Amino acid sequence: MNDTQERLSDEPAGGMIADNAADSIAHIEALRPDLDMADPKLGLKIAAERLSIVRYVFLVQIEDGIASASQRASLEYADAVLIGWPETDSPEVVDLDDDQLRIVREQMTMMEQYIHRFTSMERAGDVDGMTDTLIRVTERVAEVRRLYQPEFALPTFAEIRRVVQDEWDEDMGKIDPQADDTTADHVERETDEANDEANRAGGQTA
Numbered sequence: 722m723n724d725t726q727e728r729l730s731d732e733p734a735g736g737m738i739a740d741n742a743a744d745s746i747a748h749i750e751a752l753r754p755d756l757d758m759a760d761p762k763l764g765l766k767i768a769a770e771r772l773s774i775v776r777y778v779f780l781v782q783i784e785d786g787i788a789s790a791s792q793r794a795s796l797e798y799a800d801a802v803l804i805g806w807p808e809t810d811s812p813e814v815v816d817l818d819d820d821q822l823r824i825v826r827e828q829m830t831m832m833e834q835y836i837h838r839f840t841s842m843e844r845a846g847d848v849d850g851m852t853d854t855l856i857r858v859t860e861r862v863a864e865v866r867r868l869y870q871p872e873f874a875l876p877t878f879a880e881i882r883r884v885v886q887d888e889w890d891e892d893m894g895k896i897d898p899q900a901d902d903t904t905a906d907h908v909e910r911e912t913d914e915a916n917d918e919a920n921r922a923g924g925q926t927a
Contacts, residue, residue, distance in 0.1 A: 761822060762869065765807070765814065766809055778843060779795070779852070792848070797885055798855075798882075799859045802863045802875060807870055813870050813872060814869050817869065821868050828865050832865075835858045838850075839855065863875050
């Protein structure tokens, strides 16, 4: 068994961890006959596919409401890591040694663990938990991409969060003054109406 097959045998396949390496490889091959199980760059392809699915599920969960700053940042972090994702035959993608492939295996295993947690949170309707877990999944995928494409600069979540928070504060600032103005106008109209009513009452008394 080569290192790629060993890596994949340690990962959940279709939401299940196979009892042994042979069963795992057979299970993946049955689900995805298009995959070359001997390709040492297969992890790059799988990582992008898995994050894309998790990102889409999260987007569906939050698209009906006004996303919080944390939700926006989580989504945009995933977008930033996925943008311009290279093909496995890209000249920017490097060959990994055994130690690096071991790290890829570890990152992919953690990624799948977080995805399993994300799925449970989706069933429970825990959007806050999904928000945080999407960040964790994205971090694992980012590490995989850094190994295969070391020249590509990837932002950290902290960097994304700062930008998104500023944008969110600005957006909220555009909404709140309008609400304040509307409230002020309403109060002013009520005051004018009360004054008019008082004046009419005073005239009738006179």
